[in-house]
Amino acid sequence: MKKIALIAALTLFPLTSYAQGDHKAEDTRLPDLMKTTKEVVDPMPEKLKSLLVAEITANGPVKAIEVCSLKAPAMAKAASEKTGWEIKRVSLKNRNPKGKADKWEEKAIKGFEQELAGNSDAVMEKGEIVTVEGKQYFRYAKGLKTGKECLLCHGKDENIAKELKEKLKKVYPEDQATGYDVNQVRGILSVTRAIN
Numbered sequence: 295m296k297k298i299a300l301i302a303a304l305t306l307f308p309l310t311s312y313a314q315g316d317h318k319a320e321d322t323r324l325p326d327l328m329k330t331t332k333e334v335v336d337p338m339p340e341k342l343k344s345l346l347v348a349e350i351t352a353n354g355p356v357k358a359i360e361v362c363s364l365k366a367p368a369m370a371k372a373a374s375e376k377t378g379w380e381i382k383r384v385s386l387k388n389r390n391p392k393g394k395a396d397k398w399e400e401k402a403i404k405g406f407e408q409e410l411a412g413n414s415d416a417v418m419e420k421g422e423i424v425t426v427e428g429k430q431y432f433r434y435a436k437g438l439k440t441g442k443e444c445l446l447c448h449g450k451d452e453n454i455a456k457e458l459k460e461k462l463k464k465v466y467p468e469d470q471a472t473g474y475d476v477n478q479v480r481g482i483l484s485v486t487r488a489i490n
Contacts, residue, residue: 321423323489327432328421334373335381335436335483342366347443355446356461362447363390363465370483377487383438385481389462389471398424399484402435406479410439414477423489434485440474448474 345365349358366383367390374381384395386403395403402420409416418437423430440448447458451472454462462469474480 323432324421324423327423327487327489328434331379331421331432331434331485331487332419332436334377334379335434335485338369338373338483339436339438342369343441343443350443350446355455356457359447359458359461359465367392380484380486382484383481384484385471387470387473388481389466389469391468393481395482395484398433399435399482402484403437403479403482406435406437406482410437410477410479418479418482429488430490432485432487432489434487436483438480438482440476440478440480442476444474444480445476448472448480450475 342361342365346358346361349361370381370383373379382393384393384399384403386395386400388394405420406416406418409418416437418439419435421432421434424433425431445453447454447462448471451459454472471480
């Protein structure tokens with residue numbers, strides 16, 4: 295229940311950051327928060343990609359949908375339980391209804407889209423301390439770039455195989471996550487850490 299209240303608060307209440315909202319000098323905790331968050335989050339996209347490619351190779355793309363629908367959320371949940379942070383994948387065009395970006399995440403994604411449009415090697419990460427109802431949180435976003443393998447299920451509708459469309463419709467009846475090209479921002483890994 296606390297997690298639901300936190301999510302509601304982070305979604306509904308305006309966020310202020312030390313660097314922007316309060317006009318204070320950059321918080322000295324930021325480098326350590328970035329470092330410790332990245333240690334947990336950075337390996338996740340590559341691990342997921344490896345699982346996805348292995349499943350496509352072994353059992354085909356229809357079976358590989360389970361990697362994204364079951365294994366990816368399980369990976370984020372395990373990391374959340376281990377750290378006590380909220381870790382999730384979100385997008386502006388979410389496939390899973392639970393993957394809808396909040397306002398902070400939306401801003402991060404749109405910023406990453408601009409970065410990637412100007413530089414295909416953009417790092418696409420953002421971290422800041424925000425204050426919500428007097429409590430401080432470290433918010434972190436890592437951009438997820440669309441790769442070739444992603445296009446099997448996330449590409450343009452006319453390029454997605456019929457059997458994949460049918461499986462996606464069963465697993466994700468409210469799917470919005472198609473129409474992507476290689477090197478577009480597919481979404482982000484989002485972290486919320488309470489820090490006081």
